[in-house]
Amino acid sequence: MSKAPDSVAREAKPLDRRFATFDGLRALAAVLIILHHAGFTSGVSYSSGWGPYLSRMDIGVPIFFVISGFLIYRPFVARQLTDRPAPDTAGFFRRRLLRIFPGYWTAFLLQLALGAIVVAGVVGFFFDFFLAQVYIPDRSITISGITQSWSLATELGFYAMLPAWAWLTARWTRGRTVNGRALVLLVGCAGLVAFSFAFRAVMHVLSPSTLSGWGSVSRYWIPSLIDVFALGMALAVVSVWADHRAMIRDVADRVARPAWAWWIASVVLFVFVSTQLGLVTGLSTAGFARETARQLLYGLVGFCIVVPSALGDTQGGPIRRILAAAPVAYVGAVSYGIYLWHQAFIHWIPEWFDWPPGPTVPADSAKGLFNGHFWPLFLGSFAGSLAVAALSYHLIEQPLMRRFRNGVRRRPTVAPVPAP
Secondary structure (H helix, E strand, C coil): CCCCHHHHCCCCCCCCCCCCCHHHHHHHHHHHHHHHHHHHHHCHHHHCCCHHHHCCHHHHHHHHHHHHHHHHHHHHHHHHHCCCCCCCHHHHHHHHHHHHHHHHHHHHHHHHHCCCCCCCHHHHHHHHHCCCHHHCCCCCCCCCCCHHHHHHHHHHHHHHHHHHHHHHHHHHHCCCCHHHHHHHHHHHHHHHHHHHHHHHHHHHHHCCCCCCCHHHCHHHCHHHHHHHHHHHHHHHHHHHHHHHCHHHHHHHHHHHCCHHHHHHHHHHHHHHHHHCCCCCCCCCCCCHHHHHHHHHHHHHHHHHHHHHHHCCCCCCCHHHHHHHCHHHHHHHHCHHHHHHHHHHHHHHHHHHCCCCCCCCCCCCCCCCCCCCCHHHHHHHHHHHHHHHHHHHHHHHHHHHHHHHCCCCCCCCCCCCCCCC
16 A cells, blocks of 8 residues: 655654753843843933944844744644644643742842832732733833833743644644644744734724823733744744654755854844834834834844754854853853843942933932943843842742642652661
8 A cells, every 4th residue: 555645755863952052042132131221221222323233132032032932832843743632731831830930929029129129009019920010001011010021921921822822723733744734833823923913903003002001011912922932933843844854854954054144144134123214212112114023023033043043953053052152051041030130230230339310311310320331230230130040040940840840749859767
């Protein structure tokens, strides 16, 4: 009996998928975000030739989103292409919540007690504590809680939709070959990109203001940002597909091998979005059309940066070796804490050194605001947040993940007493 066409495709030999450079990518994203916030607080983003670039270094957040789309979706794809059940939903949510909330709650409560943040009353505390601040309109996320934690609320939205998306696509791909399933999943990722644009367009019509109403918060919801995650999800599909079909692996390896080309492309796109779109520096937005273009280009920058780490030989070449180097990888491993704590140090450092506000702002403004001390602010906030992040990682985040990984509180193992 003749085999089905797909079954005679040349099988790929399994790869050792360690993805050793992803911690380095997290380190890069975290440093970009600190540069962005230090540039804003010091005023350099407004007064320096580097300002247009510093003001766009919030691109670190989309890089994190592309990474999440790839790494978190990949296990679902691996099971779906081989017609196995999806990962246990309860276990998936347990691991994700353990990854987010212990470190976040520790940072939130300590920073609130130490005066690094404020909350907008009891309601603000509740929504900030449970990372639901992006679902309440007319309450500015820029003045309540850990302000950069809006992205964690978006991340939680991605976690919430992913099992449902996997269930839906499993129905679409039922009975298909591996190639057929992979193609359906890629079309699904393209559909998520289109849906994201449509959702943003509808919300712009219904609530065009980005300063009040639902328009001020809906841009942080997962339907608005799923297009960025979908780029990483598409890479996950190709990565798993390459594990099953040698032809796909060969193509992916050739495409991803020149890491320098992808990184040059990301730099070109970054320069373009920083200088050619007429975007606004600071917290304001530049209108629907320009913000739509910005989000698309941000996602493409993240995509180009992640491709060499996701496809083909993920360990060869100087760029990958730098990303996988132990010091860089360690910064990436603790980058969650860096992300949570760096704004607190940006707040504290001017107070510790009694920096006056800059001459362009009222004398009663926050210490050090727009005073131009960019490098001390950046280096101090990086060093301080790295130290606290290391403590959080080793004393809180990792011990809890290990202890509750399987949903059961693990009791310490007691060695048997040797018989006399």
